[in-house]
Amino acid sequence: MTRPTSVFKKNRSICFYETDAMGVVHHSNYMRFFEELRLDWLKEKGLLQWHYPRQDLVLAVVEGRCLHKKPLFLDDEIEIFAQIRLERLKIRFQYAIYSSRYNDPVALGETLHVALDSQFRVKRLPPALQQELEKEIWKETWL
Amino acid sequence: MTRPTSVFKKNRSICFYETDAMGVVHHSNYMRFFEELRLDWLKEKGLLQWHYPRQDLVLAVVEGRCLHKKPLFLDDEIEIFAQIRLERLKIRFQYAIYSSRYNDPVALGETLHVALDSQFRVKRLPPALQQELEKEIWKETWL
Amino acid sequence: MTRPTSVFKKNRSICFYETDAMGVVHHSNYMRFFEELRLDWLKEKGLLQWHYPRQDLVLAVVEGRCLHKKPLFLDDEIEIFAQIRLERLKIRFQYAIYSSRYNDPVALGETLHVALDSQFRVKRLPPALQQELEKEIWKETWL
Amino acid sequence: MTRPTSVFKKNRSICFYETDAMGVVHHSNYMRFFEELRLDWLKEKGLLQWHYPRQDLVLAVVEGRCLHKKPLFLDDEIEIFAQIRLERLKIRFQYAIYSSRYNDPVALGETLHVALDSQFRVKRLPPALQQELEKEIWKETWL
Numbered sequence: 422m423t424r425p426t427s428v429f430k431k432n433r434s435i436c437f438y439e440t441d442a443m444g445v446v447h448h449s450n451y452m453r454f455f456e457e458l459r460l461d462w463l464k465e466k467g468l469l470q471w472h473y474p475r476q477d478l479v480l481a482v483v484e485g486r487c488l489h490k491k492p493l494f495l496d497d498e499i500e501i502f503a504q505i506r507l508e509r510l511k512i513r514f515q516y517a518i519y520s521s522r523y524n525d526p527v528a529l530g531e532t533l534h535v536a537l538d539s540q541f542r543v544k545r546l547p548p549a550l551q552q553e554l555e556k557e558i559w560k561e562t563w564l
Numbered sequence: 565m566t567r568p569t570s571v572f573k574k575n576r577s578i579c580f581y582e583t584d585a586m587g588v589v590h591h592s593n594y595m596r597f598f599e600e601l602r603l604d605w606l607k608e609k610g611l612l613q614w615h616y617p618r619q620d621l622v623l624a625v626v627e628g629r630c631l632h633k634k635p636l637f638l639d640d641e642i643e644i645f646a647q648i649r650l651e652r653l654k655i656r657f658q659y660a661i662y663s664s665r666y667n668d669p670v671a672l673g674e675t676l677h678v679a680l681d682s683q684f685r686v687k688r689l690p691p692a693l694q695q696e697l698e699k700e701i702w703k704e705t706w707l
Numbered sequence: 708m709t710r711p712t713s714v715f716k717k718n719r720s721i722c723f724y725e726t727d728a729m730g731v732v733h734h735s736n737y738m739r740f741f742e743e744l745r746l747d748w749l750k751e752k753g754l755l756q757w758h759y760p761r762q763d764l765v766l767a768v769v770e771g772r773c774l775h776k777k778p779l780f781l782d783d784e785i786e787i788f789a790q791i792r793l794e795r796l797k798i799r800f801q802y803a804i805y806s807s808r809y810n811d812p813v814a815l816g817e818t819l820h821v822a823l824d825s826q827f828r829v830k831r832l833p834p835a836l837q838q839e840l841e842k843e844i845w846k847e848t849w850l
Numbered sequence: 851m852t853r854p855t856s857v858f859k860k861n862r863s864i865c866f867y868e869t870d871a872m873g874v875v876h877h878s879n880y881m882r883f884f885e886e887l888r889l890d891w892l893k894e895k896g897l898l899q900w901h902y903p904r905q906d907l908v909l910a911v912v913e914g915r916c917l918h919k920k921p922l923f924l925d926d927e928i929e930i931f932a933q934i935r936l937e938r939l940k941i942r943f944q945y946a947i948y949s950s951r952y953n954d955p956v957a958l959g960e961t962l963h964v965a966l967d968s969q970f971r972v973k974r975l976p977p978a979l980q981q982e983l984e985k986e987i988w989k990e991t992w993l
Contacts, residue, residue, distance in 0.1 A: 440728035452592040583871035734911040735881040
């Protein structure tokens with residue numbers, strides 16, 4: 422699978438504290454890479470407040486998945502690509518991570534999100550977020 | 565789904581540094597909870613060396629997944645249950661996390677593992693590990 | 708320096724995700740080990756609520772320091788010792804970490820804490836916390 | 851203390867996973883921010899290999915300290931400034947972190963480093979690193 426085009430993308434270096442004793446990036450960090458891309462997307466849309474503490478509504482992760490194809494090393498530069506799809510009350514992000522080292526993706530992943538109120542009950546998405554999500558195009562499924 | 569019986573189990577408190585600005589445990593930590601249980605299992609079997617650095621063989625995570633059903637809070641005490649299954653060259657762990665707060669599971673998850681040599685090629689599992697895995701009983705599928 | 712006696716203590720294993728590509732525990736985790744001991748101390752005194760979100764008052768770290776004497780490895784069992792001292796509006800914790808591998812401490816550290824209100828202004832400590840702190844005995848200074 | 855000029859600097863956003871249940875960045879992450887700046891400095895000098903796994907020599911942190919003056923929030927943009935000084939066999943980094951929110955620094959810190967061989971014995975610094983360090987200018991002490 423070659424690098425996607427015309428989808429949301431984030432570039433990033435690897436931090437030493439993200440490596441583990443096997444000399445590669447620890448797998449728990451991939452969920453953090455995915456979140457960094459989501460924050461960038463929310464920032465670009467002016468919607469970061471849904472990640473603020475003490476809001477009426479929060480965006481919660483209800484499912485996360487990652488397929489690890491190749492290792493990531495300290496001096497790798499990575500590209501994280503994403504596609505986003507509104508599924509009624511849920512938001513689906515899918516991710517593909519590429520490093521400078523391989524043509525094929527290093528990892529593929531997806532996360533599912535819902536809006537929760539302060540009692541952790543599922544709510545409708547905020548209209549401004551809903552509108553931005555309806556503009557997103559899902560061209561192909563990666564995993 | 566009630567708490568499983570006769571399966572491998574780990575108890576654990578929540579650390580403040582595992583919470584996020586929404587006041588609950590950040591989702592990336594669940595992959596770490598799963599790993600802690602695996603380390604306990606390996607220790608109990610006398611097989612921790614497969615997690616040491618600079619070995620000929622390492623156990624790598626090739627897939628991870630987590631379904632988040634309920635939030636985890638700072639003062640929760642959690643129980644992590646697991647079942648383990650050998651699938652030819654792969655090892656499958658499935659997990660169910662329960663907190664002191666709910667009868668239903670807080671999270672369900674699974675990880676898939678293979679043995680890799682220092683060139684990141686898939687290898688046969690070490691015989692001692694293979695033998696321990698063959699003793700494991702998979703009674704039911706949780707997710 | 709031999710292991711302290713008659714001071715608050717926490718035992719702990721090392722998690723694989725706490726190791727780094729040098730094969731030892733990454734130094735940023737020591738601040739987390741120190742916090743785990745503080746949480747245990749607060750729990751034992753029935754004072755954990757000062758770490759809850761959305762309180763009128765929070766306990767904030769205003770200074771942290773760690774001297775690293777020896778490395779920590781994956782299969783180490785560690786003991787974290789602490790002494791605690793009230794210094795007017797501040798609380799000082801000092802820590803000594805020992806592993807199963809060495810007689811001398813692996814690390815020495817200290818943290819300073821104050822109570823802050825929701826506008827991040829320094830406040831008097833809650834009376835129940837103040838009383839527990841006044842009972843603590845500081846026998847010797849480790850660093 | 852105003853923002854330093856003519857010193858090494860790194861810009862950075864805050865990640866949601868770096869916040870804690872008090873709604874601010876957890877203090878253990880500051881040691882990670884400091885490390886990110888050091889990696890950038892090593893990369894700029896072409897010296898990143900001293901952070902690779904399985905080298906004859908590694909750069910170890912022997913002391914770390916951080917003074918926390920102000921909180922950091924999710925939507926802050928931060929600047930990390932550093933000065934670097936060679937002290938015989940040791941390297942001293944001092945850091946000042948500023949956010950978009952305050953004129954005064956959010957945090958001041960320092961770390962001390964030595965070169966260790968694979969038996970964790972202190973060694974001379976690699977000549978290429980020594981030469982780069984001798985070029986660094988320490989204009990003022992921040993903490």
